[in-house]
Amino acid sequence: MRDTPYLAVDEQLLEANLVAMAEHARQHGLALRPHAKTHKTPEIARRQLAHGAVGLTVATVGEAEVFADAGFDDLFIAYPVWAEGPRAQRLHDLAGRVRLRVGADSVAAIGMLARAAAGDGHPVPLAVMVEVDSGHHRSGIEPARAAEVAAAALEQGLAVDGVFTFPGHSYDSDAADRAAADEQAALRVARDALLGVGIPCPVVSGGSTPSAGASRGDVLTELRPGVYAFYDAQQWELGTVGHGRIALTAVATVVSLRGDRVVVDAGSKILSPDRPAYASGHGRLPAQPGARVVALSEHHATIVWPANAALPALGERVRIAPNHVCTAINLVDELVVERRGAETSVWVVAARGRNT
Amino acid sequence: MRDTPYLAVDEQLLEANLVAMAEHARQHGLALRPHAKTHKTPEIARRQLAHGAVGLTVATVGEAEVFADAGFDDLFIAYPVWAEGPRAQRLHDLAGRVRLRVGADSVAAIGMLARAAAGDGHPVPLAVMVEVDSGHHRSGIEPARAAEVAAAALEQGLAVDGVFTFPGHSYDSDAADRAAADEQAALRVARDALLGVGIPCPVVSGGSTPSAGASRGDVLTELRPGVYAFYDAQQWELGTVGHGRIALTAVATVVSLRGDRVVVDAGSKILSPDRPAYASGHGRLPAQPGARVVALSEHHATIVWPANAALPALGERVRIAPNHVCTAINLVDELVVERRGAETSVWVVAARGRNT
Structure with missing residues (x-):
């Protein structure tokens, strides 16, 4: 884990x-x-x-x-x-x-x-x-x-x-x-x-x-x-591809629950605060397309869950596709590689932060 | 330099x-x-x-x-x-x-x-x-x-x-x-x-x-x-402080010029794409309060210069206060410390990227 x-x-x-x-x-x-x-x-x-x-x-x-x-x-x-x-x-x-x-x-x-x-x-x-x-x-x-x-x-x-x-x-x-x-x-x-x-x-x-x-x-x-x-939430919402093509997500844990609002521990310091005007939120959940990330702080994403879906429990994990994958990857030092959900390796984001 | x-x-x-x-x-x-x-x-x-x-x-x-x-x-x-x-x-x-x-x-x-x-x-x-x-x-x-x-x-x-x-x-x-x-x-x-x-x-x-x-x-x-x-462009625009209190800026070079649009090499990978709804742009220039950062890509900020001010030349340096200093600092491994414009030391952003 x-x-x-x-x-x-x-x-x-x-x-x-x-x-x-x-x-x-x-x-x-x-x-x-x-x-x-x-x-x-x-x-x-x-x-x-x-x-x-x-x-x-x-x-x-x-x-x-x-x-x-x-x-x-x-x-x-x-x-x-x-x-x-x-x-x-x-x-x-x-x-x-x-x-x-x-x-x-x-x-x-x-x-x-x-x-x-x-x-x-x-x-x-x-x-x-x-x-x-x-x-x-x-x-x-x-x-x-x-x-x-x-x-x-x-x-x-x-x-x-x-x-x-x-x-x-x-x-x-x-x-x-x-x-x-x-x-x-x-x-x-x-x-x-x-x-x-x-x-x-x-x-x-x-x-x-x-x-x-x-x-x-x-x-x-x-x-x-x-x-x-990878594609990302932005490309999904632009219609470039369907969400089934998105190859990168932030894995997050539910840390707080209140009504239909689910707060998870992926914030703008892992998803990046990138939000184009046409975006429906601060990222999307490929496994729950009806959910919306309505607010994003540095370490909290607030997700409104669709009315007809069972709310996740505290401690459950969810996956969020960032709006813009380029600015999300630039926040991390490594990518966790999975095959059918099982971790197979870790790749180093060797050029992270190389701005000059 | x-x-x-x-x-x-x-x-x-x-x-x-x-x-x-x-x-x-x-x-x-x-x-x-x-x-x-x-x-x-x-x-x-x-x-x-x-x-x-x-x-x-x-x-x-x-x-x-x-x-x-x-x-x-x-x-x-x-x-x-x-x-x-x-x-x-x-x-x-x-x-x-x-x-x-x-x-x-x-x-x-x-x-x-x-x-x-x-x-x-x-x-x-x-x-x-x-x-x-x-x-x-x-x-x-x-x-x-x-x-x-x-x-x-x-x-x-x-x-x-x-x-x-x-x-x-x-x-x-x-x-x-x-x-x-x-x-x-x-x-x-x-x-x-x-x-x-x-x-x-x-x-x-x-x-x-x-x-x-x-x-x-x-x-x-x-x-x-x-x-x-540090304060930041967001606090300036909220009215928390005046821009004379902002202690952190991104130093950027003018790389492209066209009409009143000045393009510099500080983009969302150093300023962060954080932009609250009330912000007038993607950061502000304390030395040129009339300028507006109208667009931000990963390595470009497009700044519209005020009509009454002389445009900077290609290669000139400008300083941009990020909208949100917390998400900007999380993009870099070090802060360059200056006293009266002269570099005095470099501080390591030791907890950068520590999301878990």
Whole structure:
């Protein structure tokens, strides 16, 4: 018996999710480069590669360092890295030992990256992917201006692998198809902008878990979903998958009971307080879809049980799928792996907290 | 130069906050037992005790273990602990080496605690505090029924130190005074329920950071605020304090710029996605109160800059106060301590992630 709360992975559901996305990518002629920020776990990344992923996507230099240390040699930091201070040296060291791509959305950032790659008289190869905005309005240059950044990279001695976007506006009700169409349109403009000035654009990279199912190999060459390894309450409520596909839950104990309110010991420090506007609560119970997590404190989740279901007893255990699996996993140092409910192993979340 | 993002503590503001709350407690004849779940950091707990705190409050057995290991010998786990499995043995070991109080809000939980304290023929002293609900409607028995739990504890060989509540409904606009009044009323009922059946009730414990200023020593004997060590954007927006009191910020770098939107590298994996309904955004900038953090991803905060202020440049650093400091600190392994902007030391967040 393990003390609650902890995050449990259903190994068979995880495997099925990995296989399904690999198959989808294959069917559409897309390279799969899963985003490892979701799991931060080398054991899972190894499985993704075994199923045919071409490399990994990460969000930070720190995550890249962890996966490089674990033997992964083809990494894409899909982020507009500002290569200043210790980070410049770290990026240089990393580019010296793995095949490294890094995002950029400004000419100023290219200057910093070029200096980092040039090092102190020991230049290393570094490839840039130009980030463009496809409608999420976060980072990313306007697609029509992608060639400005690419040309600056080439001028300053960096390689250019292509263009990428994150269609994060797929995270809304009924938004996945539209986001996938926006992604396709933006990447086409960006690719054509590079080709128009004679810059080759071999890699055209997109993908988010909600929109991945609608992503096609027309313009795209590469997909970078992350959440699909587990799915979560958010994906269930967005309709990306049914709750039977959710491979990670927080196991919690009922510690207090009052009327139809069940209080369990999984709070925001294990589920994370992530709650999109469209969510029905602070997580969902796959085994009790009618229940709602109506309040979340740091160590309490308050669940309203459906009227027609028997209330759990004090001390009973329940399983809650977090709203957003990426921010939940970043709270723990290990994932408890189960097969048919029995614990089979523990995986280390090696890149937890690697924010820099 | 340190790579961003990181959490920085202004040591002088921290000290001033610790002094002010200690003084408030003293003025009203209240014992101060700060909640260490906020900082999870022995260095800060030591300062709290140096300013007169009588002991620490923690949320989990795991936090208690970390603070016991760091030499703290008077701990209150203000949580309805379900003492089953390994946790029962851990609780027994802990009660054998420090003065330990633990929360309970049911007779069933008392049974588990009594068995844990009895151990395997090696009984240890364990004191119970009965948790009552004062209007937050999370855990806690109705105040009038507090004596049921206390009597069960005494019958089963546990000590009873008193009653406690968390007036968490203070976390809403203009709710602090009402929550403090509710706290007072509920604790009076609970205390009188114990006294009415001849059970002494030396400790009457309450307190949350928003309501602490309105807490008086009429019924209460003890205060357990946590956030007050740093305050945060939430307390600023609730009006608990002005932004000049906020002692912790995330230091972030501008990585992307577009129009009045500034994208920095502090996202939900360092600020935490905690966002109460009343918050104006996903954190606030004390140095730029007119700015709003309008969107937060895992590694991006999108900030809309006020029209009349000069935009920061790419690569410039900004400081963001998280909405909820407790969930932000739980994301990092260390706090960077500064005095007048210069780094003076690094404190280990020793109890980070200790959820069980």
